[in-house]
Amino acid sequence: MTHLAYFENTYKFNDQAIIMASDKDESGPYLMLNQTIFYPQGGGQPSDQGMIKVEHHHIPIYRVKNMGDEVRHYTDQVYEHLIGQEGACLVDRDTRLLHAKLHSAGHLISNVMESLYPDYYAVKGHHFPGECYVEFNSKNGFLDEISIDLVNEEIERVIRKNLRVNMEQVSADKVNALCPNITYNIPNGQSIRMIRIGDFPFSPCGGTHVKSLQELQGLKITKCKIKKMS
């Protein structure tokens, strides 16, 4: 099981880790580490990229994926002879920060929309550069007209307050109590990572996030559409 060190600090771009395995699967050759600061793709957020330096090797990390309890760091070849060695992990700073901003922005848009339009609740977020969106469902069948200007004004007002983005681990029964709109079951005994912007509601999330809203200055919604359900 890989320890997920990226949970602890979005701004930690380098760290030491031990190579536990190197093999390949249908996605290519990969490394596994005892702990990782590389974010594996998931929750609507793309994976980190970067490099691991071991001895004279500069091992490129192209993408990172979760496979059950393991995190696989995909690279250019199998490095079996480096198993057991400690390396220096370097996460690409610019992509990490961009992904964190886009993901936090998705949560902020959900929070603002749900506070302005209580009939709507967020069901899905996609935070890839150039194609970000948040999808909402309606409790009563999309009765409210959405004003993009109003939502953008409120986003700007909240960002000016520079609220903190807090993260904590919470037990499964507490998650169900905090998030009544959640559409999936969280098994008992598991603890879930939650994020919360200022006093907005908690939301379960395993992504990387900015420390506070000042990093989201300039955020604007550009388009809103209603999808007909078949």
Ligand SMILES: [Zn+2]
């Ligand atoms: Zn999230």
